[in-house]
Amino acid sequence: KVIGGYDFVNKDTNPMDDHGHGTHVAATAAGNGILKGVAPDAKIFAYKVLNSGGSGYWSDVIAAIERSVDPNQDGDYADHLDVISLSLGGSGNPDDPPSQAIDNAVNNGVVAVIAAGNSGPGSNTIGSPGTARKAITVGATDKSDVIASFSSRGPNTLIKSVKPDLTAPGVSICAAQWQNAWSSSQC
Numbered sequence: 001k002v003i004g005g006y007d008f009v010n011k012d013t014n015p016m017d018d019h020g021h022g023t024h025v026a027a028t029a030a031g032n033g034i035l036k037g038v039a040p041d042a043k044i045f046a047y048k049v050l051n052s053g054g055s056g057y058w059s060d061v062i063a064a065i066e067r068s069v070d071p072n073q074d075g076d077y078a079d080h081l082d083v084i085s086l087s088l089g090g091s092g093n094p095d096d097p098p099s100q101a102i103d104n105a106v107n108n109g110v111v112a113v114i115a116a117g118n119s120g121p122g123s124n125t126i127g128s129p130g131t132a133r134k135a136i137t138v139g140a141t142d143k144s145d146v147i148a149s150f151s152s153r154g155p156n157t158l159i160k161s162v163k164p165d166l167t168a169p170g171v172s173i174c175a176a177q178w179q180n181a182w183s184s185s186q187c
Contacts, residue, residue: 001030004071005046008060015048022046025087045071045081050088058098061088061129065101069108083111092128094161102132113138116164117152125152126163139164 005015017023026044031037047064050056067073068081084105092098102112114132116139119125130137130152139151147153147167154163 001026001032001042001044002046003043005044005048006064006067007048008063009048009051009056015046017046017048018052019050019054021054021087022048025085029085056088058090061086061098062101065098065105065112065129068110069105077108080105080109083113085113086129087115089115089117089127089130092131094131094133096128096131098129099132099135102129103134106132106134112136116140118150120147120151120153121149123153123155126154127152130163133161136166137164139167141167 002015006013007015026046027035027037029037030039030042030044032040045068047067049060049064065084065086068084070077071079071081102114106112112129112132112135114130114135114137116130116137117125117127119127120139126137129135139153140148141151142148151167152164154161
């Protein structure tokens with residue numbers, strides 16, 4: 001399933017998930033065993049940007065987003081990934097560097113699906129890069145199909161956007177990914 005990737009934390013070509021969350025998200029999206037993911041025939045690029053404790057640097061997140069636009073780094077964006085899924089976030093706004101990187105990736109043909117975050121139930125709690133103007137920001141619902149108490153919420157008054165763009169049961173704030181997608185770990 002994993003056909004490429006890079007470990008931005010350890011600066012090597014082995015993006016092994018030592019936290020577990022990225023593997024969980026990838027299986028939800030592309031699992032093809034006893035349990036099927038939403039896209040069982042998908043291929044995955046794994047770009048590791050968080051360490052085993054779920055922490056990292058925005059510079060690594062931005063580098064991975066940029067790599068999704070040009071995976072082989074040859075300056076030709078024709079081979080961009082179809083969809084990227086980021087189940088991570090932190091404080092920020094639609095004009096910060098991670099959100100700008102997402103908007104740039106979308107402008108270059110990549111669909112960006114970003115977790116809303118786990119800072120609910122207050123308003124204006126969606127973290128970056130879920131704050132990006134062009135991100136599909138995903139919140140979680142509970143078993144009753146009501147937005148989960150922990151799920152971050154909008155609105156985003158800076159861009160006059162409702163955000164999250166969608167909510168769904170069972171996502172646990174971990175957005176799905178499809179063919180030629182990548183996942184970074186940590187809800």
